[in-house]
Amino acid sequence: DAKTTQPPSMDCAEGRAANLPCNHSTISGNEYVYWYRQIHSQGPQYIIHGLKNNETNEMASLIITEDRKSSTLILPHATLRDTAVYYCIVRERTMAQNFVFGPGTRLSVLP
Amino acid sequence: EPEVTQTPSHQVTQMGQEVILRCVPISNHLYFYWYRQILGQKVEFLVSFYNNEISEKSEIFDDQFSVERPDGSNFTLKIRSTKLEDSAMYFCASRYSGQPDEQYFGPGTRLTVT
Numbered sequence: 001d002a003k004t005t006q007p008p009s010m011d012c013a014e015g016r017a018a019n020l021p022c023n024h025s026t027i028s029g030n031e032y033v034y035w036y037r038q039i040h041s042q043g044p045q046y047i048i049h050g051l052k053n054n055e056t057n058e059m060a061s062l063i064i065t066e067d068r069k070s071s072t073l074i075l076p077h078a079t080l081r082d083t084a085v086y087y088c089i090v091r092e093r094t095m096a097q098n099f100v101f102g103p104g105t106r107l108s109v110l111p
Numbered sequence: 112e113p114e115v116t117q118t119p120s121h122q123v124t125q126m127g128q129e130v131i132l133r134c135v136p137i138s139n140h141l142y143f144y145w146y147r148q149i150l151g152q153k154v155e156f157l158v159s160f161y162n163n164e165i166s167e168k169s170e171i172f173d174d175q176f177s178v179e180r181p182d183g184s185n186f187t188l189k190i191r192s193t194k195l196e197d198s199a200m201y202f203c204a205s206r207y208s209g210q211p212d213e214q215y216f217g218p219g220t221r222l223t224v225t
Contacts (some may be wrong), residue, residue, distance in 0.1 A: 034213070043115070043202045043216030044154060087154075093212050098144060098156035098167060 004088045009106040012082075018075040020105050022088030025069040031090050033064060034099070035073045039084040044101070047073065047086075078109045113137040115217035117203050123223045127192050132220045134186045134203030140215075141208040143186045145178065147171070147199040148219075154202070160186065193224045 005023040012018040024033065034049040048055055048062045050071070055062045061074040075082055087104040091097060116135045124130050136143050145157040159166040160178050175191045186205075190197055200221050204214040 038154070041148075041200060041219070043204070043219050046213040046215065049213065098146075098159055098169075099214060100156065101146075101154040103153060 004090055004102060006086075006088050006102065006105045008103065009108070011108050011110055012078045014080060014109050014111050015077055018078040018082065018107055018109070020073040020075075020086050020088075020107065021070065022073070023070045024088070024090045027068050027090050030092050032093055033062065033071050034089045034091065035060070035062065036087045036089065036099070036101070037084040038087070038104070039081075044087065080109050080111065083107060083109045115203055115205055115215050117217040117220050119220060120218070121221045121223070123225065124193055126195055126224055130190050130193055130222065132188045132201050132203075132222070134188070134217055135184050136186055136203065136205030137215055138184070139207065140205035142166070142206045143180070144204040144214060145188045146202045146204065146216075148202065149199045157188070193222075195224050198222055198224045
């Protein structure tokens with residue numbers, strides 16, 4: 001699986017958009033970008049995933065660059081409850097394969 | 112919304128004792144996983160399980176670990192002889208067969224080995 005690079009920490013003001021970057025310059029054509037988050041030692045929570053098109057769901061938007069070497073997770077209106085560690089994971093969609101979690105980005109949403 | 116549940120939420124045991132951590136995956140899911148997270152460290156994969164057998168396991172998952180699906184709803188992780196370094200949060204996860212392939216995690220069991 002391709003390696004990802006994320007900033008170790010970010011701050012965001014409550015109510016503003018949080019934009020979390022992820023670099024994955026060695027991504028291969030059949031690898032997807034997944035985002036999970038972990039709120040204070042709870043189990044990781046799935047947020048969104050994509051291959052090459054931008055994706056949006058009720059939680060977030062995922063913007064993937066045209067060359068697929070980087071992506072950005074956007075939380076459009078961050079709340080205090082969005083304070084968490086956010087993980088960007090790149091992997092193929094295979095049947096049983098586990099997720100490999102890196103250190104992620106610790107997002108602090110400030111009042 | 113269906114959830115993965117885990118019991119107990121916190122387990123304290125003495126070194127050398129056996130522990131069983133229990134998970135109830137989401138009902139229509141067929142792939143099951145255990146991960147662990149030592150305090151302050153990354154979430155690490157232990158094992159995946161499908162069709163009543165282990166699909167993949169990491170080097171962490173040595174002979175002292177075992178998994179079982181004893182009935183149609185539970186998925187367990189057994190540690191035969193616990194060590195101090197087994198102290199961690201243990202997360203169970205499950206996913207649907209086919210697409211989508213996102214894994215859904217339980218709230219975790221905090222294992223403390225004294």
